Amino acid sequence: MDTAVDTHTDNLRDTLWRPLAGASRGYALALAVTFLLGAWGLACWGYQIVRGIGVAGIRRPTMWGLYLVNFVFWIGISHAGTLISAILRLTDAGWRKPVTRIAEAITVFALMIGAMFPIIHLGRPLVFFWLIPYPNSRLLWPNFRSPLLWDLTAILTYLSGSIIYLYLPLIPDLAELAQHANGWRGRLYRLLSIGWTGSDRQWHALERAMHRMAGMILAVAVSVHTVVAWDFAMAVAPLWHSTIFGPYFVAGAIFSGIAALLVAMAIIRRLLHLEAYVLPVHFDNLGKLLFLMSLLWFYFTVSENLTTWYGNSPAEMNVFGSRVRGPFAPYFWVMIFCNFVLPFLLLSSRRMRSVRNVTIAGVTVLIGMWLERYLIILPTLSYPRLAAATGFYKPTWVEVSITVSTFAAMAMFYLIFCKLFPAIAVWEYKHGSHR
Amino acid sequence: MEHRWGMAIDLDRCTGCEACVAACHAENNLPLSDPAEAEKGRAFHWIRVDRYYEGEFPDIRMKYMPVLCQQCEDAPCEPVCPTYATYHNAEGLNVQVYNRCVGTRYCGNNCPYSVRFFNWFEPEWPEPLELQHNPDVSIRPGGVMEKCTFCIQRIQRAKRDAKAEDRAITDGEVQPACVQSCPAEAMTFGDLDDPESKVSRLAASGRATRLLEDLGTKPKVFYLQRAK
Numbered sequence: 334m335d336t337a338v339d340t341h342t343d344n345l346r347d348t349l350w351r352p353l354a355g356a357s358r359g360y361a362l363a364l365a366v367t368f369l370l371g372a373w374g375l376a377c378w379g380y381q382i383v384r385g386i387g388v389a390g391i392r393r394p395t396m397w398g399l400y401l402v403n404f405v406f407w408i409g410i411s412h413a414g415t416l417i418s419a420i421l422r423l424t425d426a427g428w429r430k431p432v433t434r435i436a437e438a439i440t441v442f443a444l445m446i447g448a449m450f451p452i453i454h455l456g457r458p459l460v461f462f463w464l465i466p467y468p469n470s471r472l473l474w475p476n477f478r479s480p481l482l483w484d485l486t487a488i489l490t491y492l493s494g495s496i497i498y499l500y501l502p503l504i505p506d507l508a509e510l511a512q513h514a515n516g517w518r519g520r521l522y523r524l525l526s527i528g529w530t531g532s533d534r535q536w537h538a539l540e541r542a543m544h545r546m547a548g549m550i551l552a553v554a555v556s557v558h559t560v561v562a563w564d565f566a567m568a569v570a571p572l573w574h575s576t577i578f579g580p581y582f583v584a585g586a587i588f589s590g591i592a593a594l595l596v597a598m599a600i601i602r603r604l605l606h607l608e609a610y611v612l613p614v615h616f617d618n619l620g621k622l623l624f625l626m627s628l629l630w631f632y633f634t635v636s637e638n639l640t641t642w643y644g645n646s647p648a649e650m651n652v653f654g655s656r657v658r659g660p661f662a663p664y665f666w667v668m669i670f671c672n673f674v675l676p677f678l679l680l681s682s683r684r685m686r687s688v689r690n691v692t693i694a695g696v697t698v699l700i701g702m703w704l705e706r707y708l709i710i711l712p713t714l715s716y717p718r719l720a721a722a723t724g725f726y727k728p729t730w731v732e733v734s735i736t737v738s739t740f741a742a743m744a745m746f747y748l749i750f751c752k753l754f755p756a757i758a759v760w761e762y763k764h765g766s767h768r
Numbered sequence: 769m770e771h772r773w774g775m776a777i778d779l780d781r782c783t784g785c786e787a788c789v790a791a792c793h794a795e796n797n798l799p800l801s802d803p804a805e806a807e808k809g810r811a812f813h814w815i816r817v818d819r820y821y822e823g824e825f826p827d828i829r830m831k832y833m834p835v836l837c838q839q840c841e842d843a844p845c846e847p848v849c850p851t852y853a854t855y856h857n858a859e860g861l862n863v864q865v866y867n868r869c870v871g872t873r874y875c876g877n878n879c880p881y882s883v884r885f886f887n888w889f890e891p892e893w894p895e896p897l898e899l900q901h902n903p904d905v906s907i908r909p910g911g912v913m914e915k916c917t918f919c920i921q922r923i924q925r926a927k928r929d930a931k932a933e934d935r936a937i938t939d940g941e942v943q944p945a946c947v948q949s950c951p952a953e954a955m956t957f958g959d960l961d962d963p964e965s966k967v968s969r970l971a972a973s974g975r976a977t978r979l980l981e982d983l984g985t986k987p988k989v990f991y992l993q994r995a996k
Contacts, residue, residue: 385910386871387888392809394882396873456871456886456911463870464850473868479850481872568878569844569983714877718980719835721818722882724809 345762349755350510352605360748367745374738377731378453386456388731395714395726400454403736405706406589407447408488408561409582410699413590413597414440415495416554417622419547428618430761431610434754435601436594437499442746443593444492446739451484453735480560480567487560491553498546501539504529505760521753558586570713571648572641581633588626588672589702595619595695597747599688601756610757613688620691623698624680631673651716660725661712664704671701771937772860773918774960774988775947776970777834781954784832788815788946788955792836795919795945797905799891812885814916815946834955836946837862837883837916838979838987845875845884853913860988861918869912876913880980884915918957919944939965960988 356364381388391398414436421429452461464475464485475482508529511522529535562582565573575581595616602611641653656665675697679690715725728736750756792798798812805811815836822829843862845854853869856862876884890910893901901907904921908914919942926942939958947955958967967990970976976990 385887385889387805387810387910390808391873391888393876393885394809396876396886451872454872456869456873456913457909460870463868471868473852475850476847476852478847479874480848481850481874485850564874567848568874569880570877717882718880718983719818719882721816721820721835 346509346759348607348609349757349759350513352751353510353753353755356752360752364745364748367741367748370738370741371745372738374735374742377734377738381453381731381735382458386454388729390727390729390732392724392726394717394722394724395711397454397710397714398726399728399732399736400450402703402706402710403739404447404450404454405561405582405710406703407443407450407739408558409586409589409702409706410593411440411443411447411491411495411590412554412558412583412586413443413594414438415491415498415550416440416587417590417594419498419551419554422543422547423551426618428615431607431612431757432594432598432615432619433761434499434502434758435597435756436590437495437502438747438750438756439590439593439597440495441492441499442743442750444488444495445746446742448488448492449739451481480564483560484564487553487557491550491557494546494550494553498543498550500525501543501546502758502761503754504539505531506755506758509759510755518753555583558583565709565713571646571716571718572652572713573709575637577633577637581637584626584629584633585702585705588623588630589699591619591623591626592695592698592702595623595691596699599692599695601751605751605756607757616688616691617683617686620680620686620694623691623694624676627673627676627680627698634669634673648716648718651720652712655712655716656708659712660715661708664708668701668704668708671697672705770859771923771959772961772988773839773923773942774958774967774971774990775836775839775918775944776956776967776976776990776992778954778956778970779831779833779991779993781952782817782832782834783952783954784817784819784830785951786817787949787951788834789813789817791945791949792916794900795902795905796917797901797907799887799908800893800897805888810886810888812914814883814885814914816883833991834946835881835883835979836989837918838881838985838989839916839918841986841988842984844878844880844983844985848874848878850874859923861920863917863920864913864915866906866908866912866914871911871913873913880983880985884913886913887911 389398389400418429418433418436421433452458455461463469463471464482466475466477504526507522508526508531511519511526514522559579559582562578566575566578568574598611598615598619602608638653638657641649655661676694679685679694711726716723792813792815796814798814801811815834818833818835820831820833822831839860839862841860843854843856846856846862849855850872851868851870853865854862854875855865871886873886876882876886887908887910891907902921904925922944923942926937930937930941937959939962942957944957947957956967956970958965960968960971962968970992971990973992975992975994977993978987978990981987
């Protein structure tokens with residue numbers, strides 16, 4: 334396949350570069366809608382800062398709500414990219430080429446969005462930087478024992494790492510684009526290609542850097558979601574205080590990350606007319622991976638719930654009961670259906686793993702994993718150890734608006750990205766043997 | 769450590785009158801909540817009276833349990849705060865520094881007793897209630913956590929008075945507002961490091977238990993009740 338593509342380099346470049354030029358009416362409309370939704374979310378946040386965090390539905394005892402659900406969800410989505418593309422790069426999976434950049438961009442955007450939520454959720458968001466260790470007039474370091482500080486450290490590391498990881502394989506493409514583009518685009522590409530000439534020495538350095546980053550980013554990605562899990566697991570609250578949470582969250586993150594990648598692939602393939610590059614075999618392969626993660630996720634879910642049920646400790650059974658047959662039961666069973674039953678039906682046999690079915694499974698897994706984050710955070714908080722403090726949370730329009738706007742923001746970032754940079758690494762196709 | 773302040777609450781004496789709740793509100797400048805906010809679980813009560821029922825209706829026995837910050841020795845709220853807004857002071861009190869709090873609310877989630885209260889909005893008092901603020905207690909801004917302090921302002925005053933008169937604080941000299949106002953005299957406050965203090969003797973009596981003791985938080989509030 335590589336040689337066939339090599340002879341059609343110009344053709345390939347045309348197809349992959351075509352989306353960069355001009356903007357159709359549909360594109361402009363999509364950009365406008367997503368921008369307006371995103372701006373609405375920002376306006377809601379502004380309203381919340383002025384009025385107070387109380388405009389959200391959080392209360393005692395459920396002091397964390399949708400904002401942190403979204404935080405965990407988006408950080409999970411971010412594992413699409415970097416982690417999956419790093420695994421595929423390190424194992425040198427030949428079919429990865431049309432997938433990696435789409436995945437890496439998801440990571441960066443999902444992290445940008447996800448990292449905002451802890452700040453949005455603060456009581457005093459304007460002093461969020463007090464969590465950052467720097468010499469200050471208060472003569473006080475932050476508390477390094479707090480999981481929230483580990484979290485901040487891990488996420489900032491991951492964000493910087495994945496920006497580098499997205500950027501490195503872009504450099505050769507940017508240099509080539511710089512030769513063909515004029516005006517501000519030309520200047521942008523030239524600036525970003527930092528003097529890439531394509532010499533052997535440069536290729537060698539790039540390959541080495543990419544390989545090292547892939548290794549490092551794997552470790553960082555696993556640790557990031559483990560630390561996010563520890564935000565909960567370090568607390569003594571019933572069903573949060575669980576040793577399984579680290580790996581459970583990492584597995585769930587990779588699971589939802591693959592789902593997000595599949596959905597993004599399906600959309601980009603259709604909109605940018607890349608049917609000749611993003612092939613059914615890619616959906617089939619990622620579908621298998623999604624199936625594997627679905628089984629792993631189900632295994633963790635069973636382990637977590639069976640041991641709780643068998644142990645039968647009262648505080649934990651309160652929370653457990655609210656999930657399987659109490660007020661949270663509808664969410665719980667929809668989650669099981671979305672994350673396990675439907676993916677099992679759609680992905681377990683080769684005959685069923687069509688592009689359409691795999692995409693459907695991707696969508697339901699995204700829904701299911703969002704519900705999973707909800708089910709981890711809220712039942713535990715609703716049923717504290719002292720029954721007298723029990724209380725239920727209802728999100729307000731502010732929280733819902735901000736939640737919806739982040740999905741719009743994700744789409745908007747993606748629209749802009751696809752207009753500025755080729756969605757598929759052109760040089761990786763041309764240099765078939767390159768890692 | 770000069771003192772180790774603790775409290776004993778006699779559940780067999782408590783009548784559930786909630787005088788402690790009202791006294792605490794007045795002493796500590798607790799913000800008032802309107803009914804809609806209170807219904808959302810946003811009312812401030814640094815001390816609350818939980819009600820428990822024993823037996824089957826109609827043959828029931830009501831039990832009241834005043835719950836306030838248990839001033840744990842190993843407080844789960846403390847290590848999770850990223851800004852040291854909640855920490856252990858030299859006298860073993862679990863104190864809250866409002867100015868440092870950024871409002872992550874992690875401490876509130878990690879408190880097994882659910883005794884931490886968050887300022888969801890800037891506090892408001894309908895006229896003329898803002899005129900009755902206690903000048904010894906700071907008003908908390910919106911977006912920060914607050915909770916029972918064992919009336920630290922009264923502890924400080926007693927320490928100043930004792931120092932000025934060059935003497936030690938006597939047992940029973942410091943009384944938080946809840947203890948002072950309890951008509952059933954169910955509550956006792958004092959120094960747990962002084963083996964002769966009333967609270968030490970009550971804490972050492974066979975009737976003393978601590979709330980959710982199995983979590984290992986080592987609370988400094990002791991509940992007294994008849995052993996079954």
